[in-house]
Amino acid sequence: MDTNFDSALARKLNAFVELSKDELGVLADLQSKRCEIKRGHEVTHEGQAGQKAYILQSGWGCSFKMVPNGGRQIIRFPIPGDCVGLRSILLRTSDHAFSVLTDSVVSTLETVRILDIFNEFPRLGAAFLWAISRDEAMVVEHLVSVGKRSAIARAAHFFMELAERLRLVGLATETQFECPLTQYLIADALGLSPVHLNRVLRQLRERRLLTVACGNVTIHDIGSLRELSGYHSVD
Amino acid sequence: MDTNFDSALARKLNAFVELSKDELGVLADLQSKRCEIKRGHEVTHEGQAGQKAYILQSGWGCSFKMVPNGGRQIIRFPIPGDCVGLRSILLRTSDHAFSVLTDSVVSTLETVRILDIFNEFPRLGAAFLWAISRDEAMVVEHLVSVGKRSAIARAAHFFMELAERLRLVGLATETQFECPLTQYLIADALGLSPVHLNRVLRQLRERRLLTVACGNVTIHDIGSLRELSGYHSVD
């Protein structure tokens, strides 16, 4: 079998424990059922029953919920190596929708196998749990942002966290990364109007903290950003 | 062994699957190590290392994070039958603080035992996972509230959800429940100022939707509340 042992998820889990050859093999096998998805396609619908879980291999995703009046709250932007939909395998219906923002590759996950892994490869299982816990801690932190931080701190925090997540899978340097998110998307994640977010981004640029342009984010002053946003990494 | 087979958690899990005598026994055993905690005591501190997980047996709790400028974002108010701190057993440090608002009884959880249960009593394990997934879906819904709903819809949604959670463990009727939360606490959960929340509560009262007074919440018009808040239960 020609499974590639390297994957974004493997890189991420390696930050928790160094995985053995065997464990890497199991992990690769788990992700072997791949599937390409075109930009803009909605993979899981909110309220859908019997949905699957996925691991994003490449591309950017978007988990969100709609509210009655047409608003949309984006929960997170899954990036390569992120699991999607694990939570809802036991709920009767999916608790949120998932679509991909760029042409992407996902692998579908046999949820039954996950439980086997916990038994047979407990270290790998623990790493998995770590990654999931980390994601949930980020949702909580997101809630803190939207509930208690000013617009500019919110934006700063968002990019700090995003940068760290991308670094973990090798998609960002210390100061820069590619980012296909439009201002509309970011605004819907941060609970701001697109117009206001635009002004906030301008402020960040004018204060020489961070520039977002042409699908690229550049961090100019990580210290000030950290102070402004109150960011500190989860571990 | 004089363990009591009835517990808030047992009542909650029974809503997912009916548990056998054996399973109820295991569940009771798991919760047998009890401990009383005085009102206002902070059980887990944010950033604390090596923290435990708990099941709240009686009383109300409060999970929260502080932000640098002194603000506090309340994540959720654990009620009897809720697990606390399960997520952070694999993160090096607790991702949020936990304190109790009333004199409470908690049982400390041997996290190792949980994994055993998954193997030996998979139905019980699944019920556990269901409960945890449900809690996480609620955090997501909370994020939606704070990010996208108006103050009054947020408040309405909050009480609708709270009522349903309490009903699940037998602590609320269709239209009423006891609630020791102050307006300061609720405001910090909803990302509103206490003053504004007070006005919002007045509106809810004047529109004959819901009254909160003397530690009691009474629901007058559940239909209108549901429409106003966009609430629908997780399942």
Next chain:
DNA sequence: CGACGCTTTGACACAACTCAACAACCGTGG
């Protein structure tokens, strides 16, 4: 009975939203 914690109300300020228009860019098709 005073002190404290919680609630309620008013007046005012401001952060963020809405509406509106325009500019820049892109892919598409004529």
Next chain:
DNA sequence: CCACGGTTGTTGAGTTGTGTCAAAGCGTCG
């Protein structure tokens, strides 16, 4: 190759929901 519509970004002007400050009412408990 250029014209076109659609998407995204930018900016201005005016509005409004919510926050802040301040003070008073009201229980309760020591």
